Amino acid sequence: MKIAALSDIHGNLAALDAVLDDARGQAVDLIVNLGDMLSGALYPSQTADRLMALGLPTIKGNHERQLLAGDPDRMGLSDRFAHHQLRADQLAWLRDLPVTSRPVDGVLLVHGTPSSDLDYFLETVTASGCRAATRAEVESRAGDVEAALILCGHTHLQRSMKLDDGRLIVNPGSVGLPAYEDEHPFPHRMQAGSPHARYAIVTEHASGWEVEFKAVEYDWNAAANVAASNGRPEWERALRTGYC
Structure with a gap:
């Protein structure tokens, strides 16, 4: 079994298409999507249509x-931008999605x-910033979940760890946004260091799962220009450089 794991597309349709083309060339058996698909400064509705058609x-x-939660005036800029552009059928599609999934035996999506x-x-955020999590921290977060492979997203950074019991946790990085800043629980920056669209391929062998991280070129300057035209200079810099 060979799985392409995608996460954190954030409405970046060009990056998504580049990653999908690359994944199809890798002869994968399955492509999975780990969420944060539409919110941002680019093409939420068009990205939703592409993903809905793929299934x-x-x-x-x-x-x-967050963008399904209610009043757009109380949303952050990225969620509000997406909410105003999404159609009723696209919002309904989002509502019906699960928060976790087991697409095949032994694989958990979170x-x-x-x-x-x-x-x-x-990763772990402290008052000093963000660092790689320790093995003990990751084991505590994994708990007693039964899955040989756990695929996660959210931090936009490509990272993996194999636990002592053999479970492999993989974050494929972000397809559509290579850097961002956050204030919680302490101010920190997540920066991939280049503007590439990122994903991961995980392959099951007799000895267990192994991961290969991928970084794909696309026209990130065009995406950055769109973000700038939509009044998001922080997105423009992240898309163009991979840094905040």
Whole structure:
């Protein structure tokens, strides 16, 4: 079994199409989508149409939950932008998505951790910033979940860890947004360091699952120009450089 894991598309249709083309060339058996698909500064409605037509195994992320929550005037800029552009059928599609999924035996899809769409799985934020999580921290977050492979997103950083019991946790990075800043629980930056669209391929062998991280070129300058025209300079810089 070979799975392409996609996450955090954030309405970046050009990046999504580039990743899909690359994944199809890898002879994957399945493509899965780990959420945070539409919110941002680019093409939420067009991205929703592409994903709805594909019918990939897909879960909600925190941004899907947030943009479905109610009053757009109380939403952040990215969720509000998406909410104003999405049609009723697209919002209905989002509402029907699960928050976790097991698309095949032994594989679990989550957005953040098995218990939260906001917690980081493979990173830890402290008052000093963000660092890679320790093995003990990751084991605590994984808990007693039974899955040989746990695919997570949310942090936009490509990272993996194999636990002592053999479970592999993989974050494929972000398809559509290579850097962002957040204030919770402390101010921190997540930066991939280049503007590539990222995803992961996980392959099952007799010895277990192995991961290969992918970084794909696309016209990120065109995407950055769209973000700038939509009044989001922080998105423009992230898309053009991979840094905040």
